[in-house]
Amino acid sequence: MKTFKDVFERYQWEEVKNKLEKVTLADVRSSLQKKNKTLDDFLNLLSPAASQELELMAGMTQMLTQKRFGKTIQLYAPLYLSNECQNICTYCGFSLDNQLKRKTLSDMELMIEASVLKSMGVNHVLLVSGEANKIVGVPYFQNAVRKLKPHFSNISIEVQPLMEEEYKLLHEEGVHSVLVYQETYHQDVYREYHPKGKKSNFHFRLETPDRIGRAGIHKIGLGVLLGLEDWRVDSFFNALHIDYLQKHYWKSKFSVSFPRLRPAEGIIEPNFIMEDKDLLQLICAYRIWNEDLEISISTRENEVFRNNIVSLGATAMSAGSKTNPGGYAVDKESLEQFETSDERSMDEIRLMIKKAGYDPVMKDWDSVYSGI
Amino acid sequence: MNHQKLEIAGRTFESRLFLGTGKFGSLRDMVQSVIASETDMVTMALKRIDAQSSEENLLDSLREAHVHLLPNTSGARTAKEAVLAAQLAREALETNWVKLEIHPDPKYLLPDPIETLYATEELAKLGFVVMPYIHADPVLCKRLEDAGTAVVMPLGAPIGTNKGLRTQDFLEIIISQSKVPVVVDAGIGAPSDAAKAMEMGADAVLVNTAIAVARNPLNMAVAFKEGVIAGRRAFESGLGAIANHAEASSPLTSFLFE
Numbered sequence: 001m002k003t004f005k006d007v008f009e010r011y012q013w014e015e016v017k018n019k020l021e022k023v024t025l026a027d028v029r030s031s032l033q034k035k036n037k038t039l040d041d042f043l044n045l046l047s048p049a050a051s052q053e054l055e056l057m058a059g060m061t062q063m064l065t066q067k068r069f070g071k072t073i074q075l076y077a078p079l080y081l082s083n084e085c086q087n088i089c090t091y092c093g094f095s096l097d098n099q100l101k102r103k104t105l106s107d108m109e110l111m112i113e114a115s116v117l118k119s120m121g122v123n124h125v126l127l128v129s130g131e132a133n134k135i136v137g138v139p140y141f142q143n144a145v146r147k148l149k150p151h152f153s154n155i156s157i158e159v160q161p162l163m164e165e166e167y168k169l170l171h172e173e174g175v176h177s178v179l180v181y182q183e184t185y186h187q188d189v190y191r192e193y194h195p196k197g198k199k200s201n202f203h204f205r206l207e208t209p210d211r212i213g214r215a216g217i218h219k220i221g222l223g224v225l226l227g228l229e230d231w232r233v234d235s236f237f238n239a240l241h242i243d244y245l246q247k248h249y250w251k252s253k254f255s256v257s258f259p260r261l262r263p264a265e266g267i268i269e270p271n272f273i274m275e276d277k278d279l280l281q282l283i284c285a286y287r288i289w290n291e292d293l294e295i296s297i298s299t300r301e302n303e304v305f306r307n308n309i310v311s312l313g314a315t316a317m318s319a320g321s322k323t324n325p326g327g328y329a330v331d332k333e334s335l336e337q338f339e340t341s342d343e344r345s346m347d348e349i350r351l352m353i354k355k356a357g358y359d360p361v362m363k364d365w366d367s368v369y370s371g372i
Numbered sequence: 373m374n375h376q377k378l379e380i381a382g383r384t385f386e387s388r389l390f391l392g393t394g395k396f397g398s399l400r401d402m403v404q405s406v407i408a409s410e411t412d413m414v415t416m417a418l419k420r421i422d423a424q425s426s427e428e429n430l431l432d433s434l435r436e437a438h439v440h441l442l443p444n445t446s447g448a449r450t451a452k453e454a455v456l457a458a459q460l461a462r463e464a465l466e467t468n469w470v471k472l473e474i475h476p477d478p479k480y481l482l483p484d485p486i487e488t489l490y491a492t493e494e495l496a497k498l499g500f501v502v503m504p505y506i507h508a509d510p511v512l513c514k515r516l517e518d519a520g521t522a523v524v525m526p527l528g529a530p531i532g533t534n535k536g537l538r539t540q541d542f543l544e545i546i547i548s549q550s551k552v553p554v555v556v557d558a559g560i561g562a563p564s565d566a567a568k569a570m571e572m573g574a575d576a577v578l579v580n581t582a583i584a585v586a587r588n589p590l591n592m593a594v595a596f597k598e599g600v601i602a603g604r605r606a607f608e609s610g611l612g613a614i615a616n617h618a619e620a621s622s623p624l625t626s627f628l629f630e
Contacts, residue, residue: 066395066585067532067534067581067585070394070395070397070581070584070585071395071396071397071398071584071585072394072395072396072397121425123422153422218478246479250476250477250479251476251477251478252478253478253479292478292480357398358398359398359399362425363419363425364419365419366419366421366447366457366460368418368453368456368460369449369453369457
């Protein structure tokens with residue numbers, strides 16, 4: 001079966017890197033003026049040269065985002081189910097070699113956590129877990145979704161890569177979207193950071209969005225872990241991936257997230273530093289290239305950046321997030337995946353969004369559209 | 373001058389401008405725009421309705437504006453989903469009116485004509501007043517009439533694009549042969565587009581993005597109201613035909629009769 005792997009293999013990391021370095025300001029300006037933007041234009045807007053046109057790009061980003069998404073920001077919060085994990089990922093708090101107590105929510109604990117989220121006003125929820133197929137496998141997720149579905153309008157998952165049939169089962173249960181990040185598209189670097197566990201299989205992960213698309217999932221979320229490798233090259237590959245998927249799975253929506261490496265228990269320092277201005281450039285490049293892409297900004301980012309990104313391309317934000325299972329109520333001190341940076345409550349974020357002249361949206365889906 | 377009033381399924385409308393309620397920066401902007409536009413009917417997505425929420429919400433705000441609420445099925449990808457959504461909306465909003473939107477393609481939000489026809493048949497049988505959002509496809513419009521639709525809502529351009537009446541040639545065919553009111557939906561970017569649609573003989577227009585994301589939504593709502601009134605008045609007054617050819621001031625054939 002044809003998958004993204006076939007497209008991916010036609011590109012060389014070093015070639016993309018060279019191309020990015022050779023982009024001139026004239027190339028950037030010509031891309032900005034083009035009516036229909038291609039991946040080559042995305043590459044130009046991503047280049048070091050394009051950083052000189054950031055102000056212009058920000059203006060275009062604001063205009064395009066308002067036209068397509070209006071002055072709205074969708075709010076959601078993560079619900080961590082488990083920090084059990086059989087993988088070694090040297091940047092992640094849940095890494096197998098991290099000698100800390102593990103926790104998986106019981107049914108009762110799940111409902112307690114859910115009730116806290118409900119009291120925060122959360123209606124779109126993202127279920128997250130590490131990769132431990134025996135303890136936290138598809139039956140666990142099916143049960144969790146079944147329990148949560150009456151209480152939330154929209155359920156997303158960010159869990160280990162699954163098989164097409166398994167995604168179908170979860171879709172039928174009511175899962176609206178699936179997020180899976182490649183972390184990095186650089187194969188050697190990927191191997192270095194993921195030395196052990198099922199996740200060490202680069203290609204199985206690379207083909208996961210194809211399986212999600214074939215299963216008919218409404219929305220597919222992609223991203224790279226910013227800090228593992230050159231963010232420009234990695235982001236080009238991420239866009240290449242989205243471009244391919246949009247053509248093949250035309251009934252699915254796509255979202256992109258921007259996890260910048262944050263400190264966590266026992267992890268390494270990022271190799272590549274991505275500054276705020278770089279992240280803004282990247283967000284603008286995505287928006288100008290792809291007007292329909294959902295852009296999600298998590299609490300990894302700090303207050304100042306989040307306050308300003310509301311009107312600069314973002315379409316969704318998490319808020320009040322806890323990144324550990326039980327973090328909202330039942331086990332506040334359990335092992336967390338990463339430290340959040342913006343620790344403001346959901347109410348504070350809603351107020352901030354309103355002050356920016358935007359409408360914080362809590363509900364923009366209905367379970368009537370999921371799992372029937 | 374006595375204006376002809378728009379009538380849909382036995383209900384009379386003073387205004388020929390309908391509004392969408394998405395994309396506004398705040399509930400206040402939205403409600404003020406609705407009031408300023410003097411519209412009689414606004415559409416809202418079922419997926420945005422939160423019956424459980426106790427705080428200030430879309431629904432309460434719209435009820436304050438005293439307009440007829442038209443729930444829409446935005447988000448539905450199939451006829452089955454849309455029919456279910458319409459039934460839920462009927463319960464939540466106590467109305468049997470529904471704006472049918474079925475767009476399996478989330479990128480351009482283009483309507484699926486086949487599923488829309490199926491859903492219209494089904495919903496009409498269930499007693500709904502069906503207002504389907506469709507391509508400017510004259511044959512589909514006739515098929516929808518047969519299926520019992522209350523109106524047809526062909527698009528002027530892809531939704532949210534503000535590109536105006538790109539489908540003008542097809543809209544003209546639809547208007548000329550329609551037995552049900554024609555509401556031009558989607559793509560209307562400026563009051564002049566709305567006026568143009570009305571001049572062509574459309575029965576009403578539906579506008580959302582152009583008002584919601586304007587720098588001053590309230591003033592833009594007034595501008596659209598005026599555009600719609602002007603266009604309709606021109607249509608009812610009988611617009612002069614635009615000549616496609618030059619008319620020579622001294623007739624070329626007059627020698628025949630000399």
